[in-house]
Amino acid sequence: MVNEYDLIIIGAGGVGLAGGMYSARLGLKTLILGHSHGSELPIGGVITTTNLVENYPGFTKLTGTEIAEKIEAHTRSYDKVTIKEELVKEIKKSKSEFSVKTEKETYKGKTILFATGTKWRKLEITGSKEFENKGVNYCALCDGPLFKNKIVAVIGGSDSATKDALVLAEHAKKVYIIYRGKEIHPEPINLERVKSNKKIEIINNTNLTQVKGEKFVTSIILDKPYKNSKELKLDGIFVAIGHIVLSDLAKSLGVKTNKAGEIIIDHKTSETNLSGVFAAGDVTDKEFKQLITGVADGCTAAYYAYEYISKKRL
């Protein structure tokens, strides 16, 4: 009985925590397993690496860590929820329940919610692995302060890349944004911010081919000249070229994914192709991925998990 739950949520980011909060409200005994699938992020997930969150109703402006802590505290306020930092090794289905094995214990769940999120896509060019964390970094918020008064570049053209550049401009003396496409494509408010920031310079239509350095990064090589040179001297690059979905565990259970590896869900119920198995947040095939949309899907999944259990009288 101790290790038996109505709902087991795999992933303790904002989405998993919100799903747990809602399932507890519906009276479901809920287990949330964090650090579950290799994302190497703390409880609260990827939002903890965002400097400013300005698109979550009720909070005009707060940091990613602050909102993660608020969501976690809200979830923990329900006695029906248990949060454990354990890595899930295996998940199996038996007749009417699921067996979730971690490095420490085996748990039984009537329903499952995958909220495993994503991890950073790594840059794969000459020198990028050799200099990882030696000037090739992925978390601007975490490691940006170490580049005080230095020259850095953000690689990528998304809204996340642009926000990284704005964070880095608070520390570095110069920030390049290098994007392979025609023009960077952040949200208009952030485009305006980078364009008016004198420290930030945008280089479009350009790829990196090599990272060079000795102990730490000293320059990068571009595929076309910028200001008459293919070599750009700098102290570090921050890679923001997208994410890889963490859906392997779900796939091992027989959950269907699309070509990008995203879990295919019913966009009304958040249920996967397997009955009683749900998914929400960045790991799914929903197109618009924000904390606010993921949180909503997590709560939706919790509601339909409750419906599933009620109808089956489990």
Add this chain to the structure above:
Amino acid sequence: MKAFLQERKIKFEDFDVSKNKKSAQEMINKSGQMGVPVIDIDGRIIVGFNEGELKKALKLK
């Protein structure tokens, strides 16, 4: 990370390298890299939150 140590009642000193330039340089020199967090356990340097390594260094089960 801090929660891991606090839960096990292990005393530690916390340096915020985003605010303390001297600590930031010391971290880079000791670990030879520029990623956080870094933990120094009696001279043994661990980069990132690596529970297995932490347990080994602290002789925990």
